[in-house]
Amino acid sequence: MAAGVSPVTTIRAYFESDSGTRRQLQDGEALFHDGDPVRQMGFVLEGMVRLLRHTAGGVPVVLQAAGPGDVIAEASAYSVNYHCGAISHGQTRLIVQPVSVFRAALLADAALAEAWAAQLAHAVQRARTRAELRTLRTVAGRLDAWLGENRTLPDRGQWQALAAELGVSREALYRELAVRRTRG
Amino acid sequence: MAAGVSPVTTIRAYFESDSGTRRQLQDGEALFHDGDPVRQMGFVLEGMVRLLRHTAGGVPVVLQAAGPGDVIAEASAYSVNYHCGAISHGQTRLIVQPVSVFRAALLADAALAEAWAAQLAHAVQRARTRAELRTLRTVAGRLDAWLGENRTLPDRGQWQALAAELGVSREALYRELAVRRTRG
DNA sequence: CGTCCGCTTGACTCAGATCAAACTTGGTGG
DNA sequence: CCACCAAGTTTGATCTGAGTCAAGCGGACG
Numbered sequence: 001m002a003a004g005v006s007p008v009t010t011i012r013a014y015f016e017s018d019s020g021t022r023r024q025l026q027d028g029e030a031l032f033h034d035g036d037p038v039r040q041m042g043f044v045l046e047g048m049v050r051l052l053r054h055t056a057g058g059v060p061v062v063l064q065a066a067g068p069g070d071v072i073a074e075a076s077a078y079s080v081n082y083h084c085g086a087i088s089h090g091q092t093r094l095i096v097q098p099v100s101v102f103r104a105a106l107l108a109d110a111a112l113a114e115a116w117a118a119q120l121a122h123a124v125q126r127a128r129t130r131a132e133l134r135t136l137r138t139v140a141g142r143l144d145a146w147l148g149e150n151r152t153l154p155d156r157g158q159w160q161a162l163a164a165e166l167g168v169s170r171e172a173l174y175r176e177l178a179v180r181r182t183r184g
Numbered sequence: 185m186a187a188g189v190s191p192v193t194t195i196r197a198y199f200e201s202d203s204g205t206r207r208q209l210q211d212g213e214a215l216f217h218d219g220d221p222v223r224q225m226g227f228v229l230e231g232m233v234r235l236l237r238h239t240a241g242g243v244p245v246v247l248q249a250a251g252p253g254d255v256i257a258e259a260s261a262y263s264v265n266y267h268c269g270a271i272s273h274g275q276t277r278l279i280v281q282p283v284s285v286f287r288a289a290l291l292a293d294a295a296l297a298e299a300w301a302a303q304l305a306h307a308v309q310r311a312r313t314r315a316e317l318r319t320l321r322t323v324a325g326r327l328d329a330w331l332g333e334n335r336t337l338p339d340r341g342q343w344q345a346l347a348a349e350l351g352v353s354r355e356a357l358y359r360e361l362a363v364r365r366t367r368g
Numbered sequence: 369c370g371t372c373c374g375c376t377t378g379a380c381t382c383a384g385a386t387c388a389a390a391c392t393t394g395g396t397g398g
Numbered sequence: 399c400c401a402c403c404a405a406g407t408t409t410g411a412t413c414t415g416a417g418t419c420a421a422g423c424g425g426a427c428g
Contacts, residue, residue: 127311
């Protein structure tokens with residue numbers, strides 16, 4: 001970055017200082033649904049929000065898992081309708097702001113715009129990495145690739161979520177974890 | 185867009201008017217390789233460039249297929265090294281420009297920065313759509329999803345490329361196409 | 369104490385990867 | 399014109415990994 005400040009820091013500073021509204025979501029509560037008109041941007045302070053889309057067969061697919069410091073629906077800032085739904089996982093605190101305000105701020109503040117572009121570029125890389133992960137056919141391969149990106153295996157109780165993120169069935173992941181437990 | 189101009193138009197206008205260098209790539213020629221330091225942005229005028237990454241097993245995966253009007257390595261504008269390689273498919277004409285120049289232009293021109301952000305947002309959506317497509321397990325499902333996005337089936341001779349894009353084996357795609365040929 | 373939820377494990381099934389062999393198409397040169 | 403070659407396509411046979419259904423286990427919590 002030109003100023004030597006990380007993009008996340010710049011964006012966080014903007015959301016925390018500006019006229020955004022604080023909101024709280026309960027477990028399972030939706031911030032928006034697939035197809036809704038795009039009105040608000042969200043910045044996660046605490047907790048986690050999942051972006052979900054349902055395939056033709058009705059199976060839900062996780063598009064993004066947004067944690068603290070992430071912007072929700074970053075890809076929808078210039079869209080008319082959301083192309084996915086956002087569901088809170090556990091209790092989540094976040095800041096929401098009308099898209100129009102955010103876009104005006106981007107036009108007015110070049111440094112913010114640069115940080116935003118960097119953030120989006122990073123999101124593109126992560127999305128592509130995820131697409132690449134899902135071309136791997138074996139559970140073992142996907143898990144290895146995931147562990148290469150994220151160093152730590154989540155705690156017991158979070159494994160179903162991991163299975164969803166890897167795009168495999170619960171049982172298949174449990175089995176793979178069992179195999180690894182009986183080795184190194 | 186604020187100005188009512190599509191982001192692609194704005195970006196194309198910038199690349200064509202500015203001090204970029206025209207280049208031509210032959211079939212199979214690389215613009216850059218995985219791991220190279222990021223130096224240049226590319227804008228495709230004609231032909232196609234594929235972004236490839238190799239999995240641990242050595243199988244190449246297509247991350248993006250950039251055609252006329254697309255920017256190559258848009259996700260790498262703020263990265264140090266490329267996270268994939270770029271190989272020309274057929275003969276390709278493009279405009280290249282140092283990243284530093286492009287980033288300076290983004291800081292100086294708010295409208296260009298907005299168009300750029302919109303372009304990136306679109307790239308995020310496409311990458312997520314591709315990830316979603318690859319969570320479908322059957323060839324038929326993936327092909328249907330792909331046909332839902334892109335209206336037309338490519339010509340004979342391009343089916344291997346399609347198989348790679350769908351993340352299935354050549355034979356599996358041929359079989360699925362054969363089944364559909366004997367019906368509607 | 370009983371229920372719920374996540375985890376574990378078994379048995380079965382099936383779609384697609386892989387290996388293999390033939391066929392089509394287009395181009396090249398004799 | 400034909401022999402020949404290369405690349406892409408077609409089709410068959412086999413194998414394998416993961417999805418699915420199903421049953422049982424264990425801790426947390428009211």
